[in-house]
Amino acid sequence: MVTLTRTTVAGRAKSRGRRHRGETLTKILFVLPAVVAMVALFGYPVVKNLLMSLQDYGLKTFFTGVAPWVGLKNYSTVVTDKLFSDAMVNTALFTVGSIAFQFAIGLGLALFFHKKFPLSGLLRSLLLLPWLLPLIVSSATWRSILEQDSGILNRSLMGLHLINDPVPWLNSPSVALIAVIGVNIWIGIPFNVTLLYSGLAEIPDELYEAGQLDGATGWRSFWYITWPNLRAVASVLLMLGVVYTIKVLDIILGLTGGGPANATQTLATQSYEKSFVDFRFGQGAALSNILIAISFVFAIFYLRGTRRAVDE
Amino acid sequence: MISKRIAAALAGATTVSLLLVACGDNGGQSPASSGDSVKSLTILDYYNNDPDKSLVQKGLDSCASKLGITIQRETVPGDTLIQKVLQQASSKTLPDVLMLDNPDVQQIAATGALAPLNDMGLNSDGVIQGMVDATSYEGKLYGLAPVTNTIALFYNKDMLAEAGVQPPKTWDELKAASKKLTKPGRYGIAFNANATYEGSWQFLPAMWTNGGDETDLTSPQVAEALQLWVDLVKSGSASKSVINWTQGDAKDQFAAGKAAMMVNGPWQIPALEKTPNVKWDVVTFPLNKPDQTPVAPLGGEAWTVPLNKDQAKQQKAADFVKCLNSDENELAWAKARFTLPTKTALLDQYATEVPSMKAFAEQVKTARARTGKLGDKWPDAAKVIYQAIQLALTGKASAQDAFKQASGG
Known part of the structure; x- marks a missing residue:
């Protein structure tokens, strides 16, 4: 009797174990595609990029497969490059300038469209246009708009007698960065409007009604009702903005190619140039890793911010 | 339960097939042909816009029929050619005949990817010195340019x-x-x-x-x-x-x-x-x-032969480059594409036939290659x-x- 029970228990335990193992296998099989995709599409490039930045990876490497190990030499080379500090400053100015104005203008437009009025839906969808255009098209178009002699912007400003001499938008080292930031702001506004608008739509109307009873109208209602409720969306938006903007390459390449006289070189354009113009892939990888590290810092802020928001 | 298992099995199978696809590229190498049974050559160049694309095709076709082979030509935009070449070099799928912009020839030759043409019966006799400088590396000839240009x-x-x-x-x-x-x-x-x-x-x-x-x-x-x-x-x-x-x-x-x-x-x-x-x-x-x-400065593109394990194919590719650099093809391409022949002997004849190119023909004689000294x-x-x-x-x-x-x- 005892033995019988024991065997049945043991048998049941064994079959449960088998079923358990089967379930684990099922789970693993389900996760496998995602894991393989992650490893192949994210893990491999990141690791490869790290390794590349520690190697003398040049034109020859592609033919011979030989990439001598050089340790941190690529990093010291790119950091001591005379353009590195300029590129850092430009990257910071580009990122901060773009995001500040994208956000401010985006918020203004989102508030504006939040007040329902005829055609507001149509206008709001038209606002998305810059976002829908391929960046190469936008930058080529802006390049002709900003042309010094025959560009429509200078022509219009001169026609309105706002300026006497054409502004060298893309031709002067002191103006070019401003022009490039301006174009990037134009491209980034739709993204900001869309996210902020949906954030505004989430705020319940009752809050405003209750606020009105307490005398919170106009600016006060924005400051005490809209802004606190929008903070979560705003912080996500700003963090994503930093991560997206810091690596912008195509717009700058299309508008100025980093010029004139390197006035619009950023870490991203420098990294591109090292890799695909100079064919010093090791140095290009080193620069892009620095860029990734900076983005990573902001990504951590973002993750911690959202976790706190979830905890609350 | 069963459907779940099937789904899981499918998920696993998908992964495996994805991995197989990823590895499949390596099998793409065509089997080595031997003897003089070389039937076809692959070609890569950057004349991807008409009229150049079809005018170049004419010259390639006539050389192919002379050699009794067929050609498989691929064209890419000019600014992506080197990236394409690097990609092919690392996957060992370089074409049999490769066109390169003349200032790039030495750089690519320095990597050891190209076959020296002297060993295969080609020479640069009669070619303007500037172009010989551009297409030679450490005393060996790695490419020949049928036509050139300048500014x-x-x-x-x-x-x-x-x-x-x-x-x-x-x-x-x-x-x-x-x-x-x-x-x-x-x-x-x-x-x-x-x-x-x-x-x-x-x-x-x-x-x-x-x-x-x-x-x-x-x-x-x-x-x-x-x-x-x-x-x-x-x-x-x-x-x-x-x-x-x-x-x-x-x-x-x-x-x-x-x-x-x-x-x-x-x-x-x-x-x-x-x-x-x-x-x-x-x-x-x-x-x-x-x-x-x-x-x-001398412009224009040179045709090179990447190193090939298949000797017969490499020789055929060299013959093809030789044909592209025949007097006949040089003049045909020069006239049709507003470029200049690279052989000194052809330049004067060409300038009288195509008067709009006279100034360029004069400049080409004394022109230098960008990579001539460095x-x-x-x-x-x-x-x-x-x-x-x-x-x-x-x-x-x-x-x-x-x-x-x-x-x-």
């Missing part, structure tokens, strides 16, 4: 006649003419001074003609040449936008009547023919002092040149200091 000074005949200006022969005349030809809505001259290798290439006629040299970029001769660019822009005879213009932009300005002269190459002629109201002619690049000879180190010098031009034209440095500053001094 010279285009001018708008009507505008010069109207202003009573003769085509300039010296830099002083060039500056005076440009100034006289400038009026509201029109510049005297257009050129390209952008921050790319193209900007350096456009500067070379002035730099080399004046005795400047890429081995010593801080010499007064080079600074003097840069001063010419600065003078043209500072005086308002050339647009400040030249620092962003490509050669295509310069051509657009010229074709639109917004520039009376331009520094450009013969490949723009088909486009200029679309605006027949612009009557133009070409002269050699002006000289700083009358006793100088114009020295322009070899695979040329890109570094070219970078210093375009950065110095940018510094000087934006007023960040004087023409005297620009090269020192650009080279990090």
Whole structure:
């Protein structure tokens, strides 16, 4: 009797174990595609990029497969490059300038469209246009708009007698960065409007009604009702903005190619140039890793911010 | 439960097949053919736009039928060719015949990817020295260019006649003419001074003609040449936008009547023919002092043979390159594509047959290759040149200091 029970228990335990193992296998099989995709599409490039930045990876490497190990030499080379500090400053100015104005203008437009009025839906969808255009098209178009002699912007400003001499938008080292930031702001506004608008739509109307009873109208209602409720969306938006903007390459390449006289070189354009113009892939990888590290810092802020928001 | 298992199995199977697909590329190598049973050759070039694409195809086809083979040709946009070559090199799928822009030949040859052509019965006899320099590396010939090009000074005949200006022969005349030809809505001259290798290439006629040299970029001769660019822009005879213009932009300005002269190459002629109201002619690049000879850079693409384990195929590819460089094909391509034959003996005959190419034919004889002196180190010098031009034209440095500053001094 005892033995019988024991065997049945043991048998049941064994079959449960088998079923358990089967379930684990099922789970693993389900996760496998995602894991393989992650490893192949994210893990491999990141690791490869790290390794590349520690190697003398040049034109020859592609033919011979030989990439001598050089340790941190690529990093010291790119950091001591005379353009590195300029590129850092430009990257910071580009990122901060773009995001500040994208956000401010985006918020203004989102508030504006939040007040329902005829055609507001149509206008709001038209606002998305810059976002829908391929960046190469936008930058080529802006390049002709900003042309010094025959560009429509200078022509219009001169026609309105706002300026006497054409502004060298893309031709002067002191103006070019401003022009490039301006174009990037134009491209980034739709993204900001869309996210902020949906954030505004989430705020319940009752809050405003209750606020009105307490005398919170106009600016006060924005400051005490809209802004606190929008903070979560705003912080996500700003963090994503930093991560997206810091690596912008195509717009700058299309508008100025980093010029004139390197006035619009950023870490991203420098990294591109090292890799695909100079064919010093090791140095290009080193620069892009620095860029990734900076983005990573902001990504951590973002993750911690959202976790706190979830905890609350 | 069963459906869940099936789903799981499917998920696993998908993963496996994905992995198999990822590994499948390696099997793409065609099996090695042996003996002289070489039936076909693969070709890679960057003539991806008509009319060039089909005109080149004609030459390739006629050589293929002569050799009794078929060809599989792939064309890619010019700026992606080197990336494509690198990709193919690392996956060991380089084509049998590879076209390269002439300044890239030495760089690619230095990696050991190309087969020396001397060993396969090819030579560079009769080819202009500049092109031989460009396509040789460490004493061996790695490519042959059937046709070449260079840059010279285009001018708008009507505008010069109207202003009573003769085509300039010296830099002083060039500056005076440009100034006289400038009026509201029109510049005297257009050129390209952008921050790319193209900007350096456009500067070379002035730099080399004046005795400047890429081995010593801080010499007064080079600074003097840069001063010419600065003078043209500072005086308002050339647009400040030249620092962003490509050669295509310069051509657009010229074709639109917004520039009376331009520094450009013969490949723009088909486009200029679309605006027949612009009557133009070409002269050699002006000289700083009358006793100088114009020295322009050599353009054009060379055909090379990547190293191939299959000796028979490699030999056939070399024969194919030899055929492309026959007198007959050189003249055919030169005439059809507004380029110039690379053999000295053919140049004079060609210039009489195609008068619009006379100035270019003259310049090509004395033209130099960009990689002639520095070899695979040329890109570094070219970078210093375009950065110095940018510094000087934006007023960040004087023409005297620009090269020192650009080279990090």
